[in-house]
Amino acid sequence: MIPAESQSSARLDLPYLQAGQMQKHVTLNEALTRLDALVQCAVVSRSVAAQPAAPDDGALYIVPKGATGAVWSAMAPGGLARFEAGGWTVIAPPPGLRAFVVDEQRLLVLGDDGWTDVGAAPDRLDNLQGLGVGTASDETNAFAARLDSALWTARSEGEGGTGDLRYVLNKEGGAKVLSLLFQSGWSGRAEIGLVGDDDLVLKMSPDGEAWREALRVDRQTGRLAFPVMDALLRPATQEVLTTFETPPARARTFRIDDLISALEAAGVWARLGALYLTAGHDEQAARINLKAPGSNGLVPMNGSTFVTKTGYVGNGASAWLDTGLSAAAAADGGPWLAAGVWLAANPSPGSGQFLLGPVAGAETLSLALNPSTGGFSARVGTTTLANFGAAPTARGHFAVSRTDASHVTGFHNGLPLSTQVSAFTGYGDGHTGLLRRFNSYHAGTVAAAWLGQGLEPHQMSALHDALASCLNGAG
Known part of the structure; x- marks a missing residue:
């Protein structure tokens, strides 16, 4: 139950109707106007510093530093300036509010340090710290997905693409690991990639702890080696095979x-x-x-x-x-x-x-x-x-x-x-x-x-x- 002394909502600061209040429509309209500004928030610009002379009715701006004009110069930077019915009102945005900047085609979010650039929207997101699809990402797995299947398909030439699809994985250097690890019950069973050097290897494990190399492709010659099988061969045979x-x-x-x-x-x-x-x-x-x-x-x-x-x-x-x-x-x-x-x-x-x-x-x-x-x-x-x-x-x-x-x-x-x-x-x-x-x-x-x-x-x-x-x- 809302306490009787409360005048507005806790987060969006929407004014409440009071018991016995006269002209309740004024308070209701004020709340609706505030909702109109904050819900599906889209601002005309965050870089216009001079107070516009004749903006469209309902136009919303993020007030930048150094704003000028009779009304804007008195507004705190980062606030929302709304023009309606011939006048300006200032709206204090709540933390976490997302705003789409129309003249930049970018998405912003309001945090403790002010407005932060999330990226181009809706077709681009840059510099995310993590992304989870059907699950949560964490510090170890910046990208995590929990799903039934995944599809990667090439963009056709008719769509402006090349028709090719190349999935590029890169590691820092030869001694690092770049691999695909296949698990069963969260225990490793197979690993393929550049594991500790730049030869392509396939390793197998019965328990996720003991690993045995099954195949190696030499990066210099392209020759195939089968270490487990070749270990059964005589040393003279192994020497011949290398040639x-x-x-x-x-x-x-x-x-x-x-x-x-x-x-x-x-x-x-x-x-x-x-x-x-x-x-x-x-x-x-x-x-x-x-x-x-x-x-x-x-x-x-x-x-x-x-x-x-x-x-x-x-x-x-x-x-x-x-x-x-x-x-x-x-x-x-x-x-x-x-x-x-x-x-x-x-x-x-x-x-x-x-x-x-x-x-x-x-x-x-x-x-x-x-x-x-x-x-x-x-x-x-x-x-x-x-x-x-x-x-x-x-x-x-x-x-x-x-x-x-x-x-x-x-x-x-x-x-x-x-x-x-x-x-x-x-x-x-x-x-x-x-x-x-x-x-x-x-x-x-x-x-x-x-x-x-x-x-x-x-x-x-x-x-x-x-x-x-x-x-x-x-x-």
Whole structure:
């Protein structure tokens, strides 16, 4: 109940009608006039300092500092001046009143420090301290929303836009975090973004506390890394993966890991100087020396062509592959040396069927197939040719190994063809080429090749089986 002594309302200062009051319409009209000024408040201007001479009836102004005029000069700055029925009245606005300034098209609010600019209205709000949609914002979350769905759509060209929509998120620097955090029951489960550096990462958590990185995209190369999965791979495999510009499919990755694992178990991996899977998933991968990534990679010469997952193809006239490795380097300073080439296709026998040989210098390492008999022969640490007999087919894995000073053994698909007497005289330092021996070239297709120290028969069998499994797998 309103106390009998109250003359006006507490907030808007609207005059009350009193009991037994005469001419109640005067008081009522005064209250209505005040409401007319304050409700949906809109002022003509807050910057006009000179009292207008002939304003519209009902015009409302915020009186600025230094106002002039018979009535305005006596008004306190920040008050509302209202013109009606030929005269001016002053209205003291209550705190929290919002006023739309017509000549600026901006919205103001009255606080302890006077009128504050809220922003352009109704199409713009600037410098808000917080915004809540369906909930309240706080100091930690300046923007908060509680809703069922949200839609962002591009402004079309017909509406004056570009038709594009780009959502830009920015952080201060590389060591900061910029991410999207996905929660379940207010507990983190997934996070994607630039978390502590500038690589794109995806992390997963079962409980919001223990986090495991599932995916990383390198900011420099764009390469994908799968840390959890790759942690299961052998260190040598992980080293190889870092050199692939385009990572292989997971099935191929595991086949490479199985290959390396088998060669390590057989004692072969440590004896290799170079291993090439030329039947690679792309040309860059086919050139990598898996045994020593970053050194002695293959260099295609004179138009040797690459066929995905098949190998490099020679033209029989000039095309070949340079290993950058000499026979002496492959033998690692000792007399024992082994080398092999996996010939995936042998389309044209011709006069020169050299799978591997020197580019220049002395001929101390070469592998050859006889075009008429299919016989396999080689020179290993000597200029004397060792003939091992005919291979069952003119394709497959041809390899040689010297494990003592007087004998050399030839192999086809992991099985020994024969062991021949061959006195060791030394190795040359010139580069070794694939599909080439001096000026003789081969038109076949190389799926794999390798060079290293001499291997025993059981090691050669293990090497062949590991290569066969890797090359014949899918993916």
